[in-house]
């Protein structure tokens with residue numbers, strides 16, 4: 001058994017739809033295996049539709065895998081008891097791409113950040129103290145907790161999304177395109193905050209993106225996904241200096257021209 005924080009072994013995912021010819025299978029992930037060690041930042045890179053978000057959903061337990069195994073903190077996801085599943089869910093959180101669209105606009109910032117705390121047994125007073133602390137950690141003001149999402153910019157809302165994601169002191173954060181909806185100058189500030197938090201809170205990141213430029217300064221290792229398979233993997237340096245797979249070379253070129 002691997003000692004990694006997160007381990008995927010030969011993970012397969014199919015979706016089934018019924019049509020005239022009977023049940024049709026769409027294989028979305030095939031033979032996906034990788035480890036993420038504690039404290040690392042691993043980037044999962046690939047074009048739209050390559051299977052990155054599906055991988056994230058399986059890791060979080062939001063969807064069931066078809067074949068294979070997912071291990072987290074040396075426990076197999078599917079074999080865990082409900083109590084262990086709840087504990088796992090506490091230990092792994094996600095930051096979404098669209099910080100405004102992913103929250104209820106009628107909730108105050110306090111409610112948005114405190115929701116996971118209240119679900120996991122914090123009293124309102126304890127949650128209030130923790131929310132103040134979290135707002136400080138992400139560079140926001142305590143008083144912001146009384147405001148509503150529309151009063152903040154995309155970058156500020158992403159800070160709030162990060163505060164919510166780290167509220168329960170998780171081990172692993174899945175960052176699903178956390179900066180793609182933001183202006184380039186704001187992107188850099190959010191990434192800097194994520195780096196600082198990683199150090200301060202000893203976090204492990206699985207960073208999902210199609211943007212290789214972001215990966216270069218942010219990740220330690222890269223997994224390149226194409227049509228549901230990992231086609232290349234390596235250190236950031238290896239992937240950028242000597243990409244082996246044509247798909248990776250094309251991704252690098254596409255990013256170069258976008259730049």
Ligand SMILES: Nc1ncnc2c1ncn2[C@@H]1O[C@H](COP(=O)(O)OP(=O)(O)OP(=O)(O)O)[C@@H](O)[C@H]1O
Nearest residue numbers: 015026028046047048049050051052053054055210
């Ligand atoms: N519930 C579903 N039913 C059927 N097919 C699905 C379902 N969810 C995802 N897919 C398909 O799985 C494939 C992978 O999708 P996924 O969202 O994981 O890719 P992605 O790499 O995250 O793309 P993006 O960057 O656009 O989010 C796509 O072909 C998608 O259409």
